[in-house]
């Protein structure tokens with residue numbers, strides 16, 4: 001089987017997959033699908049690129065299989081119209097959610113303890129600065145209570161942080177396992193009120209439904225003074241210009257970002273000149289999560305080969 005990733009990002013995913021699918025041809029189209037017979041793949045891997053109907057017509061894949069959870073770049077209706085199955089590897093099945101949550105913790109700790117400034121002080125020969133803040137006693141609001149949000153809450157608990165969980169559902173319909181993880185549950189319709197009592201805002205949302213730009217200027221302004229935002233879900237959930245403005249004015253103290261409006265982010269993007277700790281979409285990029293993701297991916301390729309029903313289908 002010919003397995004092709006769109007773009008040459010996420011190289012370790014291909015390496016681990018190539019080991020598991022040793023009989024198959026695993027590779028990448030560095031700049032999108034090439035024309036002609038070379039542009040055909042049995043399994044097409046979106047890898048954060050857009051997959052529209054014309055790309056499907058050119059590549060004529062037997063399966064569009066994400067190496068990970070997010071399918072927001074895939075025109076699932078166009079795939080269904082062409083009879084092409086679309087599948088992903090859900091974050092809760094592989095340890096991916098735990099890896100992403102761990103990265104959220106890294107950003108929270110680095111920004112609260114001002115890790116970049118500490119390293120700069122060390123290089124300047126200064127001692128005992130900067131003054132950081134601990135996570136204890138602060139209020140963290142985690143928006144998005146899927147597998148990643150839950151793992152973030154679990155990891156924050158031992159730090160003595162007050163935990164607010166926000167999800168779509170009214171409290172009466174919230175999942176009891178989520179309610180057990182938080183000090184307070186609030187439905188998303190109470191977003192503004194929750195933010196006014198928030199020091200640490202952690203976004204763990206997929207880009208589905210009406211989530212684009214839900215964190216804009218008014219929401220960032222509502223956070224408590226000294227507020228920190230961490231986004232490990234999807235970039236466009238936050239309004240880019242509002243984020244830059246809030247960081248510039250100091251109304252938001254710092255941001256930890258692993259996901260962006262376009263990926264990879266332009267290194268000259270003004271947000272990167274502000275007080276941010278930024279990583280290039282490595283939330284799920286750990287040997288543990290990748291091995292488990294690759295195993296589920298390879299199992300679906302094997303099913304495709306045998307004509308067996310595929311797992312984790314979105315279409």
Ligand SMILES: O=CC(=O)O
Nearest residue numbers: 067068069070284
């Ligand atoms: O971003 C990573 C994923 O969607 O799995």
